[in-house]
Amino acid sequence: MAILIDENTKVLVQGITGSFGGKHAQLSLDYGTKLVAGVTPGKGGQKFSDTVPIFDTVSQAVNETGATASAIFVPPPFAADAILEAMDAGVELIVCITEGIPVMDMMRVKEALKGSKSRLVGPNCPGIVTPGLGEKSHGGCRIGIAPGYIHKRGNVGVVSRSGTLTYEAVFQLTQMGYGQSTCVGIGGDPINGTNHLDVLKMFNDDDETEAIIMIGEIGGNAEAEAARWAKDNCKKPIAGFIAGATAPPGRRMGHAGAIVGGEDDTAEAKKKILAECGIAVSETPSDMAKTLMEVWGK
Amino acid sequence: MNIHEYQAKELFDRFQVPSPQGRVAASPEEASAAAKEFAGAKLVIKAQVHAGGRGKGHFKNGFQGGVHLIDSPEQAAEFAGKMLNETLVTVQTGDAGRVVRKVMIAEAVDITHEYYLAILMDRDTCAPVIVASTEGGMSIEDVAHDTPEKIFRQVIHPLLGLQAYEIRKIIAELGLSGDVAKQFGKTLKNLYKLFIDCDCSMLEINPLVTTPDGRVLALDAKFGFDDNALYRHPDIVAMRDKEEEDPREVAASEYDLNYIGLDGNIACLVNGAGLAMATMDIIKHYGGEPANFLDVGGGASKEQVTAAFKIILGDPNVKGILINIFGGIMDCNVIAEGVIAAAKETGLPIPLVVRLEGNNVEAGKATLAASGLDIVTADDMADGAQKIVKAVG
Numbered sequence: 001m002a003i004l005i006d007e008n009t010k011v012l013v014q015g016i017t018g019s020f021g022g023k024h025a026q027l028s029l030d031y032g033t034k035l036v037a038g039v040t041p042g043k044g045g046q047k048f049s050d051t052v053p054i055f056d057t058v059s060q061a062v063n064e065t066g067a068t069a070s071a072i073f074v075p076p077p078f079a080a081d082a083i084l085e086a087m088d089a090g091v092e093l094i095v096c097i098t099e100g101i102p103v104m105d106m107m108r109v110k111e112a113l114k115g116s117k118s119r120l121v122g123p124n125c126p127g128i129v130t131p132g133l134g135e136k137s138h139g140g141c142r143i144g145i146a147p148g149y150i151h152k153r154g155n156v157g158v159v160s161r162s163g164t165l166t167y168e169a170v171f172q173l174t175q176m177g178y179g180q181s182t183c184v185g186i187g188g189d190p191i192n193g194t195n196h197l198d199v200l201k202m203f204n205d206d207d208e209t210e211a212i213i214m215i216g217e218i219g220g221n222a223e224a225e226a227a228r229w230a231k232d233n234c235k236k237p238i239a240g241f242i243a244g245a246t247a248p249p250g251r252r253m254g255h256a257g258a259i260v261g262g263e264d265d266t267a268e269a270k271k272k273i274l275a276e277c278g279i280a281v282s283e284t285p286s287d288m289a290k291t292l293m294e295v296w297g298k
Numbered sequence: 299m300n301i302h303e304y305q306a307k308e309l310f311d312r313f314q315v316p317s318p319q320g321r322v323a324a325s326p327e328e329a330s331a332a333a334k335e336f337a338g339a340k341l342v343i344k345a346q347v348h349a350g351g352r353g354k355g356h357f358k359n360g361f362q363g364g365v366h367l368i369d370s371p372e373q374a375a376e377f378a379g380k381m382l383n384e385t386l387v388t389v390q391t392g393d394a395g396r397v398v399r400k401v402m403i404a405e406a407v408d409i410t411h412e413y414y415l416a417i418l419m420d421r422d423t424c425a426p427v428i429v430a431s432t433e434g435g436m437s438i439e440d441v442a443h444d445t446p447e448k449i450f451r452q453v454i455h456p457l458l459g460l461q462a463y464e465i466r467k468i469i470a471e472l473g474l475s476g477d478v479a480k481q482f483g484k485t486l487k488n489l490y491k492l493f494i495d496c497d498c499s500m501l502e503i504n505p506l507v508t509t510p511d512g513r514v515l516a517l518d519a520k521f522g523f524d525d526n527a528l529y530r531h532p533d534i535v536a537m538r539d540k541e542e543e544d545p546r547e548v549a550a551s552e553y554d555l556n557y558i559g560l561d562g563n564i565a566c567l568v569n570g571a572g573l574a575m576a577t578m579d580i581i582k583h584y585g586g587e588p589a590n591f592l593d594v595g596g597g598a599s600k601e602q603v604t605a606a607f608k609i610i611l612g613d614p615n616v617k618g619i620l621i622n623i624f625g626g627i628m629d630c631n632v633i634a635e636g637v638i639a640a641a642k643e644t645g646l647p648i649p650l651v652v653r654l655e656g657n658n659v660e661a662g663k664a665t666l667a668a669s670g671l672d673i674v675t676a677d678d679m680a681d682g683a684q685k686i687v688k689a690v691g
Binding site for chain 2: 190219244267
């Protein structure tokens with residue numbers, strides 16, 4: 001079944017006429033994603049890539065095309081507004097790629113999203129991929145910026161804060177012959193729409209997902225919270241990796257959320273909690289898939 | 299981004315958060331003039347550096363202590379002369395210390411009680427939290443450890459903001475009453491406004507004091523600002539003191555590169571923060587010491603990659619470089635071209651291991667191969683880390 005998206009999901013792109021949004025909208029189209037609309041205020045009536053209609057507002061795009069998911073490629077000063085617009089238009093899945101949104105903007109957006117029918121993934125995330133069954137996983141749904149060719153359709157769910165570290169895990173799995181049900185990048189910001197626990201619950205309920213890789217990093221306690229839930233509730237084998245063992249305390253390591261606050265959110269502390277909860281911890285980033293195979297019994 | 303004490307005072311003045319009177323001075327003459335302005339008051343001179351522990355620190359010229367009571371404008375000038383352009387070493391600066399470029403002449407305040415007051419962005423609740431304690435003037439971590447019941451936390455609603463009843467709750471927890479309680483309430487309200495309006499990530503006042511003459515004053519402040527929000531605070535950006543920062547990091551920020559200098563000798567250049575952290579981790583795993591964190595990001599241009607490479611080569615500790623790229627947004631060929639351009643300008647005096655994967659990888663590998671440079675390629679992260687650790691020895 002996969003989670004959140006599948007090959008039939010109709011996607012719209014907010015910020016489609018920007019160079020960043022346009023480049024990745026095209027790559028998603030090439031991958032076989034059902035990209036049905038773009039939104040850029042003032043550019044309504046134009047076409048993207050000759051085939052995709054562009055609208056001035058998300059509401060218009062949703063009404064005309066029935067899109068249920070949005071990918072947001074809007075610059076930081078305007079991204080919070082873009083998320084709220086998608087929520088207002090009733091978009092069920094909002095995936096915000098933008099890095100650099102002020103934390104207080106996200107604080108207010110997250111509060112506003114409560115009670116709406118929209119799920120936000122991100123911001124500052126690489127997006128979500130449910131691989132297709134075609135050549136190099138063509139035919140799936142790619143929302144965001146991940147390279148499509150590294151994926152393969154299969155039974156491993158991947159959830160991660162980091163983009164490029166996700167690609168490592170996915171590529172390792174694909175090279176070993178094990179595909180992915182869905183790969184979810186939840187992003188590197190301290191306040192985000194969806195966390196590891198949310199995704200673990202979805203993977204746990206998904207028939208197609210048989211095993212899970214969870215990738216985290218220093219800062220916050222999302223991984224610990226997810227691990228503690230998994231210990232009592234998750235029936236499927238999980239392998240994990242936590243980046244940032246060598247990060248000095250108090251420094252923001254790139255991701256706005258990657259900062260060691262106290263003793264409990266170091267990489268070492270998190271790895272220990274994961275292990276105590278029955279998650280197989282990969283010592284290095286190059287062994288994530290191998291670690292999963294061991295705990296999965298493959 | 300950090301700011302100096304005198305700059306924190308500017309923000310406090312702007313938002314009507316009371317703090318001791320003070321003037322900043324950059325020369326003994328200015329220090330003397332400032333002291334004259336406050337004639338009659340008890341005064342203190344304080345070295346302005348982005349580090350705590352100033353009072354117990356020492357200068358490399360032998361002068362002891364970065365904070366002193368002063369009894370006259372003449373003594374202000376004398377002490378300023380011993381501090382300015384001298385290096386102050388404290389427990390927080392490390393042995394290298396910091397050069398003091400400014401001092402603050404401030405009112406020395408008699409203290410009835412020291413409180414702790416902080417406002418932070420709380421990740422768990424995704425809201426601002428006010429942290430208050432009667433145990434100010436000491437390490438809050440120690441208080442949290444020894445007497446956690448003396449720390450009071452109030453989570454503030456992200457949309458409603460600080461409410462009057464919440465201020466009353468905190469006043470009651472701290473045991474304040476009468477006029478002092480009123481002043482504290484106003485101070486807290488103004489501090490909260492400062493926190494929100496300036497997009498702070500953290501604002502810590504330790505101590506916040508009450509005085510025998512009935513005042514409430516912020517005696518010391520530590521600010522953290524949300525880097526993501528600085529674009530909408532040019533006045534705060536103007537407060538940045540580059541001389542207090544690692545010069546490698548200053549150079550990197552000029553090219554919009556995410557760089558953090560560390561102490562090791564194996565440099566890395568990576569796309570993506572998670573992968574960059576993991577690269578540092580795997581270097582250490584195989585016995586090496588990372589020299590830096592460097593995320594070139596996905597949209598990096600050839601020029602940014604070249605600049606990043608040069609900053610790495612400019613670090614005298616660096617004995618080898620590992621480039622680890624998994625291109626999603628990043629184009630492997632852009633990395634290859636940037637690295638070759640840099641290496642041709644600076645030469646390549648140390649071992650370089652490059653691991654490329656992802657977007658446009660074939661072109662990237664071909665570009666590297668055709669360059670004529672002595673570049674070792676790696677198949678995956680583990681291979682890359684092992685090769686560079688071996689090459690550096």
